[in-house]
Structures are given as C-alpha cells and as structure tokens.
Amino acid sequence: MAIYVHRHTRVLVQGITGRQGSFHTAQMLAYGTRIVGGISPGKGGQKVEGVPVFNTVFEAMEVQPAEASILFIPAPFARDAAMESIAAGIRLLVLIPEHIPLHDAMEIMAYAGRHNVVVVGPNTFGLVSSGQCKVGIMPNDYFVPGPVGVVSRSGTLCYEIVGTLAAAGLGTSTVIGLGGDRVVGLSFIDVLQRFEEDEETAAVVLVGEIGGSAEEEAARFIAASMSKPVVAYIAGRSAPPGKRMGHAGAIIERGRGTFESKVEALEMAGVPVANLPQELPQLVKAALKR
Amino acid sequence: MKLYEYMGKELFQQYQLPVPRGRLAESAEEAAQAAAELGEVVIKAQVLAGKRGKGGGIGFASTPEEARREARRIFGLILQGNPVHRVLVEEKLAIQQELYLAIAVDGSARCPVILASMDGGMDVEEVPPERMVRFPVDINLGLQPFMAREVCRRLGELAPPQQKQLLELLPKLYRLFRELDAELVEINPLAWVGEKLVAADAKINIDDDALERHPQLPRVTDKTDLEQKAQELDLAYVELGGEIAVMANGAGITMATLDMVQSFGGSPANFLDCGGGAGVERTAQALELLLGTNPRVILINIFGGITRCDVVAEAFVKVKESKGIDRPVVFRLVGTNEDRGRAILEGVGIKACRTMEEAVRQAVALSRGEAEA
Numbered sequence: 001m002a003i004y005v006h007r008h009t010r011v012l013v014q015g016i017t018g019r020q021g022s023f024h025t026a027q028m029l030a031y032g033t034r035i036v037g038g039i040s041p042g043k044g045g046q047k048v049e050g051v052p053v054f055n056t057v058f059e060a061m062e063v064q065p066a067e068a069s070i071l072f073i074p075a076p077f078a079r080d081a082a083m084e085s086i087a088a089g090i091r092l093l094v095l096i097p098e099h100i101p102l103h104d105a106m107e108i109m110a111y112a113g114r115h116n117v118v119v120v121g122p123n124t125f126g127l128v129s130s131g132q133c134k135v136g137i138m139p140n141d142y143f144v145p146g147p148v149g150v151v152s153r154s155g156t157l158c159y160e161i162v163g164t165l166a167a168a169g170l171g172t173s174t175v176i177g178l179g180g181d182r183v184v185g186l187s188f189i190d191v192l193q194r195f196e197e198d199e200e201t202a203a204v205v206l207v208g209e210i211g212g213s214a215e216e217e218a219a220r221f222i223a224a225s226m227s228k229p230v231v232a233y234i235a236g237r238s239a240p241p242g243k244r245m246g247h248a249g250a251i252i253e254r255g256r257g258t259f260e261s262k263v264e265a266l267e268m269a270g271v272p273v274a275n276l277p278q279e280l281p282q283l284v285k286a287a288l289k290r
Numbered sequence: 291m292k293l294y295e296y297m298g299k300e301l302f303q304q305y306q307l308p309v310p311r312g313r314l315a316e317s318a319e320e321a322a323q324a325a326a327e328l329g330e331v332v333i334k335a336q337v338l339a340g341k342r343g344k345g346g347g348i349g350f351a352s353t354p355e356e357a358r359r360e361a362r363r364i365f366g367l368i369l370q371g372n373p374v375h376r377v378l379v380e381e382k383l384a385i386q387q388e389l390y391l392a393i394a395v396d397g398s399a400r401c402p403v404i405l406a407s408m409d410g411g412m413d414v415e416e417v418p419p420e421r422m423v424r425f426p427v428d429i430n431l432g433l434q435p436f437m438a439r440e441v442c443r444r445l446g447e448l449a450p451p452q453q454k455q456l457l458e459l460l461p462k463l464y465r466l467f468r469e470l471d472a473e474l475v476e477i478n479p480l481a482w483v484g485e486k487l488v489a490a491d492a493k494i495n496i497d498d499d500a501l502e503r504h505p506q507l508p509r510v511t512d513k514t515d516l517e518q519k520a521q522e523l524d525l526a527y528v529e530l531g532g533e534i535a536v537m538a539n540g541a542g543i544t545m546a547t548l549d550m551v552q553s554f555g556g557s558p559a560n561f562l563d564c565g566g567g568a569g570v571e572r573t574a575q576a577l578e579l580l581l582g583t584n585p586r587v588i589l590i591n592i593f594g595g596i597t598r599c600d601v602v603a604e605a606f607v608k609v610k611e612s613k614g615i616d617r618p619v620v621f622r623l624v625g626t627n628e629d630r631g632r633a634i635l636e637g638v639g640i641k642a643c644r645t646m647e648e649a650v651r652q653a654v655a656l657s658r659g660e661a662e663a
C-alpha cells in the first residue's frame with residue numbers, strides 16, 4: 001500500500017497558476033498523480049495542464065473533493081493558504097515553501113493538530129509513493145517501486161541516496177521529506193511508525209542532519225518499537241557550531257544537535273550509520289538479509 | 291537575527307519588564323560620564339558572542355575614573371573574533387539570588403516553551419535537566435495565568451513575593467516573544483535584588499524569515515562581508531576557512547559534500563547551497579561568491595532535479611569568461627540535462643565526474659598539490 005499517499009489519492013495544487021505551481025503540476029501528472037484541481041484566487045475557471053482552477057479551496061472541495069493539497073504559495077502568504085486547506089477538510093497538506101515565519105509554522109501545526117491533518121514540511125520536497133503518486137517537486141526518474149522506505153530532512157541529498165539505491169537495484173516504497181525548518185509537521189517517529197505497519201516496506205533509510213533532537217528521539221523509538229531494520233546517514237559532521245547550514249533547522253546550538261550525539265544515539269539503538277552516502281545500499285542489503 | 295543586550299533591554303522596557311538603570315557608551319569618556327550618573331557600575335561589552343565574562347568583557351567600577359579605565363580595557367578586547375564597539379554601563383546590582391527565565395521554540399513539540407530554573411547566572415547548558423522547568427504553550431491559546439502558576443509551582447523554591455512578580459512578568463515576556471516573532475527571549479540571570487526581580491541580561495533572537503513584518507526593529511548582523519553578500523543574494527553561505535571552495539544544490543547534499551571532503555583529508559573553505567532551480571544569473575552570482583574565498587580548488591557538486599545541469603554549466607562558462615578562473619575546478623554533474631551540461635563544460639576543457647566520491651577525491655588531491663587522480 002505504501003504510506004500516506006497512493007494511486008487513488010486525489011490532490012489539489014494551491015498556487016497552480018504560478019511558475020512553480022504549473023511546472024510541478026505537469027511533472028506530477030507525468031508521474032501519474034491524480035491532480036483533480038488547482039486553486040488560485042481570482043483565476044477560477046481557467047485550466048492549467050488540463051486541471052480546472054478554482055478561486056478557493058472550499059469551492060474546489062465542492063466540485064472535486066480531494067484528500068491532499070500541495071502548496072506553491074510565497075512564504076508570507078503560506079499561513080493563510082494552509083489554514084484554508086485545513087478548514088476546508090484536506091487530510092494531508094504538503095508545504096513546499098521555504099522561509100515561512102516560525103510563528104506561522106507553529107500556528108499551522110496547532111490548527112492542523114486540532115483537525116487531525118497530516119502536515120509534510122514546510123521547506124520540503126514532498127513525498128512520493130513510488131510508481132503510484134507523487135505530491136512534491138522531486139525529479140521523476142529515480143523513484144521506482146521497491147521495498148525500502150526513505151525518510152529525510154533534506155531534498156537533494158535524499159535524491160542522491162534514492163538514486164544510489166536505485167542503481168544498486170533497490171527501489172523505494174514511499175519517500176518522504178520532513179522539511180528543513182525547525183518546526184515541521186511530521187517527525188521521524190510518525191513516519192517510522194507508518195513504515196513499521198506498511199506491508200510494502202521491508203527496511204527503512206533515515207537521512208538526518210545536525211540540529212534539533214529528532215534523530216535522537218527516533219533512535220529511542222526504533223530501539224523500543226521497530227521490528228524492521230533501519231539504517232541511517234547523518235549530514236553535517238564537519239559543520240561548526242552556531243552556524244546555520246542552509247536549513248533553518250541545521251544548526252548546533254548550545255552544544256545540542258551535534259553529529260556525534262545523533263550517531264551515538266542511533267548506534268546505541270542498533271541502527272548502522274553510513275560514513276558516506278554511497279555505503280547505504282550495502283547496509284540496506286545486509287539489513288534485508290538478516 | 292540576534293540582538294545586542296542593550297537592544298534587548300530597550301525592548302524589555304517597552305514591554306514593562308524591569309531592567310537595571312543603564313547607559314550605552316561608545317567611548318571610555320562616555321562610560322565615565324555614565325558612571326558619574328549611576329554610581330557604582332558594571333561595564334559590559336556589547337558583542338553577540340556568548341561567554342563574554344570569561345573573555346574579560348565584563349568589568350566593575352566604583353568611580354568615573356575607574357570606569358574610564360575599565361571601559362578603555364574592554365574596548366581593546368577582541369571577544370571570539372568580535373571587536374567591541376559599544377559597552378553598556380549599568381548600576382551595579384546587589385544580587386541576592388539568580389534565576390533563569392526564557393521562552394523558546396520547541397521543535398519536537400512544535401510550539402513555544404517556557405523555560406525556568408532556580409539555577410540562573412550560569413551557562414544554560416550546565417543546568418541539569420531536572421533543575422529546568424519546561425512548560426509548553428498552545429500557541430493558539432496563548433500564555434494563560436494557570437501556566438504561569440504551574441511554572442511557579444514546579445520551580446518549588448520561590449518566595450511568595452518572587453512568585454507574585456514572576457506571575458506578572460511572564461505574560462509580558464510572552465507578549466514580546468509573540469509580537470516580535472522571536473525564536474528566543476532569555477533572561478539569564480533574572481536577578482533578585484532588594485525584593486525585586488530584575489532582568490540583569492537580555493538575549494533576544496528574532497526569526498529572520500519574519501523580519502519584514504518588523505520594520506521598526508534594528509538590523510544586526512554577525513556575518514562576514516561575504517556572508518552578508520550571500521544573504522543579499524538569498525544564498526545560504528557559511529565561511530569555514532579551508533582550501534576547497536564548495537558549491538552544491540541543496541543544504542543536505544552541500545553538508546554531505548563538506549563531510550566527504552573532510553573525511554578524505556581535505557579542508558572545506560565554505561558552505562554554499564545554490565538552491566534548487568536557480569537560473570544562469572543566480573548561479574553565476576553564486577560562483578563569483580565562491581571565488582571570493584580565494585580557495586586553492588573549486589568543487590561543484592550538482593545533482594540535477596529542478597536544477598538543470600546545462601544552466602549550471604552555462605553559468606560557469608559565463609563566469610570563467612568574464613572573471614577568468616585561474617585555479618583548478620572539479621565538477622560533478624548528473625541529472626536533468628546532464629549531457630548538454632557535460633558538452634558545455636568539455637568546451638572549456640573540463641571533464642565532469644559522475645559520482646560525488648570521484649569528484650571529492652580529485653578535489654582533495656588537487657588541494658594537497660598531488661597529481662590529479
């Protein structure tokens with residue numbers, strides 16, 4: 001079944017008439033995603049790549065009910081658009097934009113939590129259940145069906161790793177980008193739990209980075225509650241403390257969120273941590289044999 | 291954006307939070323004048339680096355003459371690379387007790403969190419977890435009186451007048467946190483002085499992504515010139531001081547490239563994420579920034595998704611032709627429009643690598659003056 005999204009998931013695109021929105025609508029359609037509508041206030045009635053455009057999410061939901069929505073809205077306006085989707089009954093929200101103010105993100109998460117809405121991102125590439133449904137901006141080529149679930153805090157590094165896995169004959173069930181911001185909707189634990197229950201997933205690759213404590217929390221969960229093997233890669237071994245390494249969340253603050261702390265926690269939980277990304281296929285294959 | 295202590299205290303005053311009497315001084319003479327007004331004083335270097343006390347950045351004086359001397363000494367310091375341009379001269383407090391109070395963002399709980407401890411005045415990392423009260427705040431509910439009461443109860447050792455003042459102080463601090471889009475507001479120590487709680491220090495960090503909503507706030511930077519320039523171009527850039535300048539597309543893959551450089555024995559000069567889907571112009575600007583670090587070798591790692599390999603190659607040729615790049619360049623180029631990108635690079639005599647590992651090994655070998663692999 002894969003997790004969160006599958007071939008029947010109906011998807012809306014907020015900001016569909018923009019440059020990014022229209023480009024990725026075409027890419028998602030090419031991947032096979034069922035995009036049933038787009039939203040762009042004031043542009044209702046138009047079509048983008050054959051997809052009908054609506055003025056509001058409520059209007060779209062009346063005509064073309066959907067479970068998921070993906071946002072291509074400039075950061076200063078993302079909060080309003082996200083709240084609109086939650087209010088209109090969307091179940092899964094993918095927030096692509098970077099630079100959404102931190103307090104806006106906290107408000108979105110609180111509102112989503114009250115409505116049991118799953119939020120992916122912000123500052124994410126989205127998610128893809130290979131061969132079924134892509135709700136995101138990743139390149140279409142590397143995501144071929146297979147037994148490996150991947151959950152990552154970063155985008156291009158994740159493509160690199162999925163590409164390496166694919167080249168070694170390892171396809172993916174679902175690949176999810178948690179997002180590079182400090183406050184994001186999903187944690188490693190949320191996703192690991194779903195992978196643990198998913199029949200199509202046999203092993204999980206966790207791609208973490210410095211900053212925060214999500215990897216340490218994941219390690220505790222893995223030790224206590226995962227029967228499926230997990231292998232990991234952590235970026236940022238060479239990062240100096242106090243510097244934000246591109247992602248808002250990738251910063252060692254007050255001695256917390258270090259590379260060493262994450263690797264130690266994962267290894268204690270029995271998770272092999274690759275030194276270099278290209279070692280991951282080997283580790284996955286070894287884990288699958290066990 | 292981190293604010294200086296004196297800016298934080300000005301904001302505290304706007305929010306009716308108690309701060310010591312003080313004056314900002316930009317010269318030893320001004321410090322002496324301030325001391326003449328204030329009596330016995332503490333003189334504190336205004337720098338963004340932490341641990342300034344240990345670096346000698348805090349001094350005491352009981353006369354204007356002493357204040358002049360102390361200020362002169364402090365103005366001569368370089369604290370963790372930061373020269374001292376301003377000092378804050380404040381009345382010396384007869385501190386009886388030091389508490390800790392902050393509001394921060396809890397990434398795991400996705401909400402604001404109140405942090406409070408009876409162990410103030412030391413590095414917050416040194417406070418044992420069981421001595422730190424953490425109380426999450428539902429952001430859509432806001433700080434409620436019951437939350438403040440519960441924080442006081444968990445602190446356990448508060449005298450009744452301290453509790454009363456803390457209950458008044460917390461909502462003001464929370465209002466500041468919310469209204470100014472703060473990532474962190476911290477009072478360490480929150481001093482108990484003559485039956486009053488006083489913010490003896492102020493640390494405020496404002497969310498960079500929300501600055502446009504706050505035109506009234508001062509703009510402060512602790513970035514180097516190149517980092518500043520990168521910020522203006524909206525590029526993520528950090529100076530690291532090594533020999534191999536690195537550019538990649540995506541924060542994670544850029545970090546991973548730096549890690550690999552280091553693990554193969556090289557030293558990265560910088561972190562530069564040119565982002566996804568950048569055009570020729572922007573990519574060219576990023577490349578020019580790379581040259582600014584005066585590296586021995588340039589390493590470019592592109593895994594094209596939304597980023598197109600031909601665009602990066604074209605930008606590179608443009609910069610090479612206009613600025614002239616006189617040092618070795620190692621390229622890794624795969625993904626969208628890879629063939630076109632490779633052809634463009636071959637036109638200027640560069641054969642792009644296919645894997646990250648191959649490219650990093652080459653770059654490290656070149657930086658050590660070894661023959662190209």
